[in-house]
Amino acid sequence: MIETRGLSKVFHDKKRGAIRAVDNVSFVCKPGQIYGLLGANGAGKTTTLRMLATILEPTDGTAVVCGHDVVDEPDKVRANVGFLSAATALYPRLTSREMVEYFGRLNGLDEPTLKKRADEIFSRLDMNSFRDRRCDKLSTGMKQKTSIARTLIHDPQVMIFDEPTIGLDIMTARTIIDFIRECRQRRKTVIFSTHVMSEVEKLCDVVGIIQSGKLLAEGSLAELRDHYRQHDLEEIFVTVVGPYQTNPEA
Amino acid sequence: MNLPAISVVYRKELTEWLRDRRTLISTVLVPLLAFPILMVGITALATVMIGNAEKEIPKIMILGGEDSPQLLERLHKLDKLEVVPYSVNWRDQISNKDIRAAVEIPKGFQAALTAGTAQTVDIYFYQGELKSSFGADHLQKAIEEYRDSVVRDRLAAKNLPASVLTPFVIKQENVAPPEKVGGASVGGFIGYAVILLCLTGAMYPAIDLTAGEKERGTIETILSSPISRLDLVIGKFLLVFSASLASAILSVTSMGLSFAALGHSHVMQSSGEQSLNLNLGFASVVAVFFMALPLAVLFSAVLMTIALFAKTYKEAQSYLTPLTFLVVIPAVASVMPGVELTPKLALIPVLNTSLVCKEIITGTYHWNSIILIFSSTCVYALAAIFLAVKMFQREDVLFRS
Numbered sequence: 001m002i003e004t005r006g007l008s009k010v011f012h013d014k015k016r017g018a019i020r021a022v023d024n025v026s027f028v029c030k031p032g033q034i035y036g037l038l039g040a041n042g043a044g045k046t047t048t049l050r051m052l053a054t055i056l057e058p059t060d061g062t063a064v065v066c067g068h069d070v071v072d073e074p075d076k077v078r079a080n081v082g083f084l085s086a087a088t089a090l091y092p093r094l095t096s097r098e099m100v101e102y103f104g105r106l107n108g109l110d111e112p113t114l115k116k117r118a119d120e121i122f123s124r125l126d127m128n129s130f131r132d133r134r135c136d137k138l139s140t141g142m143k144q145k146t147s148i149a150r151t152l153i154h155d156p157q158v159m160i161f162d163e164p165t166i167g168l169d170i171m172t173a174r175t176i177i178d179f180i181r182e183c184r185q186r187r188k189t190v191i192f193s194t195h196v197m198s199e200v201e202k203l204c205d206v207v208g209i210i211q212s213g214k215l216l217a218e219g220s221l222a223e224l225r226d227h228y229r230q231h232d233l234e235e236i237f238v239t240v241v242g243p244y245q246t247n248p249e250a
Numbered sequence: 251m252n253l254p255a256i257s258v259v260y261r262k263e264l265t266e267w268l269r270d271r272r273t274l275i276s277t278v279l280v281p282l283l284a285f286p287i288l289m290v291g292i293t294a295l296a297t298v299m300i301g302n303a304e305k306e307i308p309k310i311m312i313l314g315g316e317d318s319p320q321l322l323e324r325l326h327k328l329d330k331l332e333v334v335p336y337s338v339n340w341r342d343q344i345s346n347k348d349i350r351a352a353v354e355i356p357k358g359f360q361a362a363l364t365a366g367t368a369q370t371v372d373i374y375f376y377q378g379e380l381k382s383s384f385g386a387d388h389l390q391k392a393i394e395e396y397r398d399s400v401v402r403d404r405l406a407a408k409n410l411p412a413s414v415l416t417p418f419v420i421k422q423e424n425v426a427p428p429e430k431v432g433g434a435s436v437g438g439f440i441g442y443a444v445i446l447l448c449l450t451g452a453m454y455p456a457i458d459l460t461a462g463e464k465e466r467g468t469i470e471t472i473l474s475s476p477i478s479r480l481d482l483v484i485g486k487f488l489l490v491f492s493a494s495l496a497s498a499i500l501s502v503t504s505m506g507l508s509f510a511a512l513g514h515s516h517v518m519q520s521s522g523e524q525s526l527n528l529n530l531g532f533a534s535v536v537a538v539f540f541m542a543l544p545l546a547v548l549f550s551a552v553l554m555t556i557a558l559f560a561k562t563y564k565e566a567q568s569y570l571t572p573l574t575f576l577v578v579i580p581a582v583a584s585v586m587p588g589v590e591l592t593p594k595l596a597l598i599p600v601l602n603t604s605l606v607c608k609e610i611i612t613g614t615y616h617w618n619s620i621i622l623i624f625s626s627t628c629v630y631a632l633a634a635i636f637l638a639v640k641m642f643q644r645e646d647v648l649f650r651s
Contacts, residue, residue: 011646012646050470053474055470055473055474056645056649057645075476075478076476078474078475078476079476081474083470083474085470088467088468088470088471088474089466089467089468089470089471090468090471091262091266091466091468092466093265093266093269093270094262094265094266098262098265102258102262103475105258106255106258106259106475106476106477107475107476108476134269150471
C-alpha cells in the first residue's frame with residue numbers, strides 16, 4: 001500500500017527562485033489497485049513518483065510505502081518497490097541476464113533464489129533467446145522486457161511506473177500495458193503516471209489529476225464522470241486543469 | 251557500510267570496465283605502450299638518424315687559404331671530408347644543405363703562423379642541423395690536429411717535452427652505488443610518471459561511472475535499488491581506484507622493461523661514452539607505489555566528485571582537463587633541479603609525493619618526511635572520499651537540469 005500525506009517538493013533555481021514542484025499531495029493506493037496519476041508535462045508526476053521511490057527526498061510531508069516511511073526508511077521502501085520509467089535505462093555493457101542478476105543481488109537475493117527467480121521471469125517474459133546478449137545490442141522491445149525483469153526480480157509489492165510507454169512503438173507499449181495489468185492481478189499496489197488518456201481509461205482503478213504540483217481531482221473514472229458531468233476523460237481533464245494552466249508567454 | 255553490497259557494485263563496475271574499449275585504452279594500453287614507444291622507439295630512431303649522419307662524408311668548402319698550402323693540403327687529404335670548389339654563394343649552399351660547412355682561412359695565415367702571430371680560423375655551419383654539425387666537428391678536429399702538430403714542432407725545436415703543456419691530469423670518478431646513480435638520473439621522472447598515470451588511469455573510469463551513468467540514463471535505475479548511496483559511491487570509488495593503480499603498475503612495469511631493454515641493447519652501449527645506469531632498486535619502486543597509494547585515492551575521489559557535476563561525458567572531460575594541469579605543474583616542478591623537500595612543501599599534495607618519490611628512488615629515506623607526507627595525503631584522500639559521498643547525496647547534483 002502507498003499512502004502520501006501532504007507530500008511536497010521545492011526545488012531551488014538560481015534564476016527562478018523556489019519552485020514548488022509538488023504541493024501538499026495526499027492520496028492512498030491500495031493493493032490490487034492501479035492508481036493513475038494524470039497530468040501534463042511538468043505537472044509534478046515524475047517528482048511525486050521519484051519521492052515515492054525515495055530517489056528524491058520530500059521537502060514537506062511524507063509517504064508510507066508498504067509500512068515504511070520514505071524519509072525514515074528509504075532503503076526498506078526501495079526493497080519493496082519496483083520502479084520503471086522511460087529514464088530508467090539499462091547498462092549497455094552488461095547482458096540482459098547480468099542486468100537482472102545485478103539488481104537481484106542489490107536486493108539481497110541469495111544465489112539459488114536469484115537463479116530460480118531469473119529463470120522464471122525470463123521464461124514468463126519470453127527472454128531466453130536474448131538473455132546473454134549485451135543490452136546495447138537489444139531492440140527497444142527486448143530492452144523494455146529486460147527493464148521489466150529488472151523491476152520484478154525481487155518480487156516487489158509496490159510497482160511504480162513513470163510514463164513507461166513514452167516513445168515506444170505500439171507493440172512494445174502493449175507489452176508494458178499487459179505487464180501493468182498482470183501486476184494488478186497479482187495483487188500488487190500499482191501507481192502509474194501518464195498524460196495519455198486512453199491508457200488511463202484502459203488501466204486505472206483510481207485517477208488523480210495533477211497540475212502545478214497540486215492534486216486537483218481524484219476518484220474512479222465513473223466518479224469523475226459523474227462529478228464533472230462529462231463522459232470524455234480529456235474534457236474532464238481540461239475542465240479540472242484549465243483554471244490552473246499557466247501561460248508560458250506570461 | 252554493507253560490504254557484500256559494495257562488492258556487488260564493484261564486480262559489476264569491473265565487468266563493465268573490462269568491456270569498455272575507451273577506458274581499457276587509457277588505463278591499460280597507453281601505460282603499457284607509452285614507455286616502450288617513447289624510450290625504445292625514439293632512441294632507436296635517433297640512433298638510426300645519427301648513424302646515417304655519421305656515415306655521410308660531409309661536403310665542405312674552403313674560403314681563402316691560397317697562401318697557406320700546408321693547411322690546405324691537410325684538409326684536402328682528409329678521408330672524412332669532401333672539399334668542393336669555392337663558390338660565392340657558400341652561405342646559401344650551407345642553408346640549403348648543398349654543402350655542410352665552410353672554413354675561412356685568413357689571408358697570410360701560414361706566414362703569421364711562422365711569425366708566431368695568433369690568427370682566427372672561422373668555421374661556418376647550419377646550427378641545429380645534425381649533418382652540418384658533424385661536418386663542422388670534423389673540420390674543427392682536423393684544424394685542431396694541425397694546431398697541435400704546430401705546437402709539438404715548436405716544443406721539439408726548443409727541446410721541450412710534450413708533457414710541458416699538461417703538468418697534471420684531472421679525473422672524475424663516481425663513488426655512489428649503481429642504484430643511487432640510476433635513481434638520481436631517472437628518479438624524478440619515475441615519481442612524475444607514476445603520479446601522472448595514477449591520474450590519467452582514473453580519469454576515464456571516473457567519468458564513465460558518474461557523468462557517463464547520467465548520460466546513459468542509468469543513474470535513476472541504480473538509485474531506485476535498495477543499495478545505500480554510501481555503498482554505491484564506495485563500490486564505484488574502488489573501481490576507479492583499481493583502474494588508477496592498474497595504470498600506475500602497468501606503466502612502471504613497462505618503464506622497467508623499457509629501461510632494461512635499453513640498458514642491454516647495443517644502442518645504449520655504443521651511443522654514449524658514459525651509458526646511463528638504470529639499475530633501480532626493487533624496494534625503492536615498491537616504496538614509490540606505497541607513497542602513491544593515498545594519492546591514487548585522492549585522485550579517484552576528486553575526479554569522481556568533479557565528474558558527477560557534469561551531465562555528459564564531454565562536459566566531464568572539459569571539467570577535468572584543467573585538473574590535469576593542476577597535477578602536472580607540481581609534478582614537473584619536483585623534477586626541476588634544485589627543488590628539495592622542505593617541511594612546508596611536504597604539505598602540498600602531489601608536489602610532496604613527487605619530491606619524496608625522487609628521494610626514495612635514490613635510496614634516501616627521510617622517515618619524518620615520509621610519515622608526514624603519507625599521513626597528510628591520507629587526510630586529503632579521506633576528505634575527498636567524504637566529499638564524493640556528500641555529492642552523491644545531493645539531488646541538485648544528481649539530477650542537474
